[in-house]
Amino acid sequence: MAGKSVSAERCDCEVIHEDVVNSVRTKMPEEETLYDLAELFKVFGDSTRIRILWALDEAEMCVCDIAYLLNMTQSAISHQLRVLKQAKLVRNRKEGKVVYYSLDDEHVRMIFDQGLVHINEDR
Amino acid sequence: MAGKSVSAERCDCEVIHEDVVNSVRTKMPEEETLYDLAELFKVFGDSTRIRILWALDEAEMCVCDIAYLLNMTQSAISHQLRVLKQAKLVRNRKEGKVVYYSLDDEHVRMIFDQGLVHINEDR
DNA sequence: TAAACATATGAGCGACTATTCATATGTACT
DNA sequence: AGTACATATGAATAGTCGCTCATATGTTTA
Incomplete structure (x- = not known):
């Protein structure tokens, strides 16, 4: 509390x-904003999800298409699509049994x- | 091997x-490119690192400054700076005992x- | 209604990761 | 040389995450 101990406990x-x-400090955004930003990039931080997003940027596809394209389980893809949907990066459309997914944000690209x-900068 | 089993094993x-x-499939980038992209976003996918990068975008700072600013351990910050440096997102400059870090990429912002x-789109 | 099929979902497992703690390295000053 | 201090680093730990497996849901067709 006195003198030099300004530097708190952590540092x-x-x-x-x-x-x-x-x-x-005065210029930093709110803590919550930066947290949300990290959460968004966390979604991008997985190659399966990146590949799904890239694929959907090319064409609307059903779950099975994506699984086939990426040579992965339908279950794995479905799980990841849920993550992407929660992050509001994809939307879906139902047509009978089939669910079609597409990008829900033009900023992704x-x-x-x-x-x-x-x-590519450092090569 | 015959007939309908085109859909391989996974799907x-x-x-x-x-x-x-x-x-x-023909339009997708190389597997490795997407993998590298995911690796980059993985680095952004942590609020501590995001805060460090944001801070360094405002001003060059030493390890201790950052630890103090973010109210975190010097060790924790140092570990994260190493990650950021490996990703070529920050560079450092030594001045005596003190090591100053700054952004190494103008695209971060x-x-x-x-x-x-x-x-901010969905609010 | 029953069978077939596309998709969703919960539990569990293995791999990864952010922080802490202890300690090492390197520089400045006496 | 020895102390003080800024930073780096290795090991250990706790929490997170992606995939698999089994199964549930919902729709179509016979």
């Missing part, structure tokens, strides 16, 4: 550029493209 | 829009912004 250092830190730019 | 369905699947657009 075990002494020298701090407090002006910089305070300046940055832009985000992917930006990611590709980064990947 | 346990029968009805498939093979034309669509084949068309999509654009990717974040696109992500925010998605998040």
Whole structure:
């Protein structure tokens, strides 16, 4: 509580550029916003889901199509589609027994493209 | 091996829009590219790392600054900075004992912004 | 109604990962 | 050389996650 113990409990250092830190702190978005952002990228952070999204960007497909395309179990695909739907990245349409999935966000492709730019940068 | 077993082993369905699947298949990027893309987004998929990147987008900071800003252990931050560096998202500069980190990619902000657009879309 | 089939879902398992704790490395100062 | 300090790192742990397997749901057709 007194003198130098400004640095709280977590940070075990002494020298701090407090002006910089305070300046940055005021510019940071809300904690919750950054948390939501991380949650969104977590969804992109799996190659199965990336492949599904990429495929759906090309054409609307049913669960079975996707499973066949990616050579994976129908169950595995279905589970992942649920994740993607919760993240509001895909929508579905029912036609008899068959459920067709498609992209629900035109920004997905832009985000992917930006990611590709980064990947291709360092080669 | 005969007749209907076109659908391989993984996909346990029968009805498939093979034309669509084949068309999509030709348009899909290489497996490795999508894998790398997922790896990149995996790095973004953690709120600690997102916060670090956002902070560094505002100003260059030393490890201790970041730990103080985010109220986290120096060790935890250091571990995450290593991940970010391996992903070529941050670079560092040494000045005596202190190591300053900064963003190593101007696309990060654009990717974040696109992500925010998605998040804010459905409210 | 019964069989066939596309899809969804819950439980369980193995793999991965973020943090903590202890300690090592490297630099500055006395 | 020795102390102080900023940072890095390895091991251990707790929590998360993707897939599989079994099964449920819902729709079509006979």
